[in-house]
Amino acid sequence: MTLQVLYFAWVRERIGLPRDQVETGAATVADLVEELRALAPRYDAAFADTSALRVALDQQLADFDAPLAGVREVAFFPPMTGG
Amino acid sequence: MAVRVQAKPFDTGAELAGFASGHKDVGAEVSFTGIVRDDTGGLRFMQIEHYPGMTEKAIAAIEAEAVTRWGLKDSLVIHRHGQLGPGEKIMMVATAAAHRAEAFAAAEFLMDYLKSRAPFWKKEVTADGEGWVAAKDEDEDALTRW
Numbered sequence: 012m013t014l015q016v017l018y019f020a021w022v023r024e025r026i027g028l029p030r031d032q033v034e035t036g037a038a039t040v041a042d043l044v045e046e047l048r049a050l051a052p053r054y055d056a057a058f059a060d061t062s063a064l065r066v067a068l069d070q071q072l073a074d075f076d077a078p079l080a081g082v083r084e085v086a087f088f089p090p091m092t093g094g
Numbered sequence: 095m096a097v098r099v100q101a102k103p104f105d106t107g108a109e110l111a112g113f114a115s116g117h118k119d120v121g122a123e124v125s126f127t128g129i130v131r132d133d134t135g136g137l138r139f140m141q142i143e144h145y146p147g148m149t150e151k152a153i154a155a156i157e158a159e160a161v162t163r164w165g166l167k168d169s170l171v172i173h174r175h176g177q178l179g180p181g182e183k184i185m186m187v188a189t190a191a192a193h194r195a196e197a198f199a200a201a202e203f204l205m206d207y208l209k210s211r212a213p214f215w216k217k218e219v220t221a222d223g224e225g226w227v228a229a230k231d232e233d234e235d236a237l238t239r240w
Contacts, residue, residue: 017145019143019145019213019215020143020215020217020226021226067145067148067213070145070147070148070151070152071148072211086145086148086213088145088213088215089215089226089228089229090210090228090229090234091209091210091211091212091213091214091215091229092209092214092215092216092226092227092228092229093173093185093208093209093210093211093212093213093214094128094184094185094205094208094209094212094214
């Protein structure tokens with residue numbers, strides 16, 4: 012499947028890109044994270060501690076063990092600081 | 095119910111003047127305005143990033159829950175993004191209900207959820223450099239009271 016993967020705030024800065032288009036067979040978010048970490052050291056650094064990250068699937072907050080079946084857009088970002 | 099996510103400034107007075115007009119069953123309106131604060135005297139500006147698309151959906155979902163739980167007659171959320179200097183207004187919420195208890199509670203609920211569940215990220219740019227504002231544990235803890 013083809014996924015649009017988006018990065019925000021320091022995740023975007025650490026990776027150096029706002030988004031990637033990824034061709035993957037990853038079953039879950041955690042599987043996708045492992046694939047991304049293998050791409051380059053900057054991805055490995057950005058995803059070193061997933062407890063410091065949040066993930067949204069098709070613009071809804073989700074968990075790292077959530078399945079990716081049917082998902083088109085995945086976003087990774089730090090805890091939100093609105094208000 | 096209205097949600098606006100925008101870069102441009104807003105006029106609190108003008109927003110409130112037209113808010114909930116025409117609702118004869120409204121007995122209380124509460125509003126909150128968030129302002130860029132400079133704690134150290136060194137803040138040049140705040141850079142606010144957001145997730146277009148998800149931001150509007152997340153705020154609309156939070157607002158819909160507030161309307162249902164407190165029977166709001168009207169509500170308004172405005173949140174800015176981009177570069178904002180000290181003293182500039184970042185965001186505002188307004189709630190209209192039959193009675194003040196509902197209007198106050200709904201406004202606090204909206205603020206607590208916007209802090210931790212609306213996809214915004216703040217970066218502080220100072221004379222000494224820049225850094226992302228870390229989420230506070232107490233902001234996450236605040237959600238448990240609802």
